[in-house]
Amino acid sequence: MNMALVGDIGGTNARFALWNNDRIESVQTLAAADFPTPEQAVIHYLSTLGLAPDSLSDVCLACAGPVSGEDFRFTNNHWHLNRTTFRQALQLDNMLLINDFTAMALGMTRLREDERIQICPGEPESDSPSLVIGPGTGLGVSTLLPQGNEQWKVLPGEGGHVDLPIGSLREAALWQQLFGELGHVRAEDILSGSGLMRLYRSICALDNHAPNLTTPAEVSTAALAGDPIAEEVLQLFCVWLGRVAGNNVLTLGARGGVYIVGGVIPRFAAFFQTSGFASSLSSKGCMSGYLKGVPVWLVTASYPGLEGAGVALQQMLEPA
CATH class of the missing domain: 3.30.420.40 (ATPase, nucleotide binding domain)
Structure with a gap:
C-alpha cells in the first residue's frame, strides 16, 4: 500500500x-x-x-x-x-x-507492552472477543474480534448508553438523585468527563455539602490530595466503570481481555489501580468465576x- x-x-x-x-x-x-x-x-x-x-x-x-x-x-x-x-x-x-x-x-492490535498497564492479571483467550471501553467526552464501547491471519473485525455499538447498573444501597440513593435530574440514567451520564462532575454534584446534594469544585480536573486533583468527597466520587466512578465493563464481558464473552481507553482514567492511573474497579468488574454473583482470569489493561498509547x-x-x- x-x-x-x-x-x-x-x-x-x-x-x-x-x-x-x-x-x-x-x-x-x-x-x-x-x-x-x-x-x-x-x-x-x-x-x-x-x-x-x-x-x-x-x-x-x-x-x-x-x-x-x-x-x-x-x-x-x-x-x-x-x-x-x-x-x-x-x-x-x-x-x-x-x-x-x-x-x-483496531488500535489495540498495535499496542506495545510499554503502552499499557495491567490492572487485572490473566491470560487472554486468543480466539475470543476483547472489550474496548473508555470514558472521555462520552463513554465509548466496542468489541474486537480476531478473524485469523492477523485480520480483525470490530463490532461498533452504543454500549455507553446502557442503563447505569446499581450494586449497593449508596449507589441506589445516588441513582434516585440522578433520576430526579435526568429521568433515564445511562452509564455515560456518569462515566464521562461531564459525568464525573454530575456525580460530584449528586453526592454533594445527597449529603448536603456545598459543591466548591467546578471541573473534572479539580475533582481528580482534590481526590488525590485526600479530599473525602472528591475521593468518594473518584472511587464510585471506578466502581461503576468496573460494573459496566463486567456486564459487557458477560454479554460478549469477552475473554480476550478488556482495554480501558480514553482520556479520563490515565489522569489518575495509580488511584485506578488500587480502586474498587477490579472487584466490581468480577462481582457477578453466581457468574463471578467467569470473570476471574480475564485480563484488563489501562491503555496509555498516544x-x-x-x-x-x-x-x-x-x-x-x-x-x-
Missing part, C-alpha cells in the same frame, strides 16, 4: 498523520474551529508537509458518531462531510470513513485511534 492519510476527528480536535510502511508519522493536531471544512483542514495539514492536495490516493478518517450513508455530520463541531465532495477535493481513489471507537478498537485508522485502511486495501 502506498503512503496514505489517516485522521481521528473528535468534537474539538482533528488529529492527522501519514500511514507509511505500516506505521504512523508526522502526527499533527488541529483545532476544528480553525477550519470551515474537514477538506480544508486536510489540505492545510498536507501543505505543512510540503504535499499537494492530490499527493495521496487513500484516506481513512475515524469520526465520532454513527457512520453510514453519503453524508456525515459531526456531533460536536460545525463540520459536515460529504463523501463525494471530499474525494473530489483531494482527488482520492479510496476513502474509508469509520466510527472513532472502531478505530480505537495515538491509538490513528493507528487503528491505518489498520482499517490496510485491511481494506490489502485483505488477507
Whole structure:
C-alpha cells in the first residue's frame, strides 16, 4: 500500500498523520474551529508537509458518531462531510470513513507492552472477543474480534448508553438523585468527563455539602490530595466503570481481555489501580468465576485511534 492519510476527528480536535510502511508519522493536531471544512483542514495539514492536495490516493478518517450513508455530520463541531465532495477535493481513489471507537478498537492490535498497564492479571483467550471501553467526552464501547491471519473485525455499538447498573444501597440513593435530574440514567451520564462532575454534584446534594469544585480536573486533583468527597466520587466512578465493563464481558464473552481507553482514567492511573474497579468488574454473583482470569489493561498509547485508522485502511486495501 502506498503512503496514505489517516485522521481521528473528535468534537474539538482533528488529529492527522501519514500511514507509511505500516506505521504512523508526522502526527499533527488541529483545532476544528480553525477550519470551515474537514477538506480544508486536510489540505492545510498536507501543505505543512510540503504535499499537494492530490499527493495521496487513500484516506481513512475515524469520526465520532454513527457512520453510514453519503453524508456525515459531526456531533460536536460545525463540520459536515460529504463523501463525494471530499474525494473530489483531494482527488482520492479510496476513502474509508469509520466510527472513532472502531478505530480505537483496531488500535489495540498495535499496542506495545510499554503502552499499557495491567490492572487485572490473566491470560487472554486468543480466539475470543476483547472489550474496548473508555470514558472521555462520552463513554465509548466496542468489541474486537480476531478473524485469523492477523485480520480483525470490530463490532461498533452504543454500549455507553446502557442503563447505569446499581450494586449497593449508596449507589441506589445516588441513582434516585440522578433520576430526579435526568429521568433515564445511562452509564455515560456518569462515566464521562461531564459525568464525573454530575456525580460530584449528586453526592454533594445527597449529603448536603456545598459543591466548591467546578471541573473534572479539580475533582481528580482534590481526590488525590485526600479530599473525602472528591475521593468518594473518584472511587464510585471506578466502581461503576468496573460494573459496566463486567456486564459487557458477560454479554460478549469477552475473554480476550478488556482495554480501558480514553482520556479520563490515565489522569489518575495509580488511584485506578488500587480502586474498587477490579472487584466490581468480577462481582457477578453466581457468574463471578467467569470473570476471574480475564485480563484488563489501562491503555496509555498516544495515538491509538490513528493507528487503528491505518489498520482499517490496510485491511481494506490489502485483505488477507
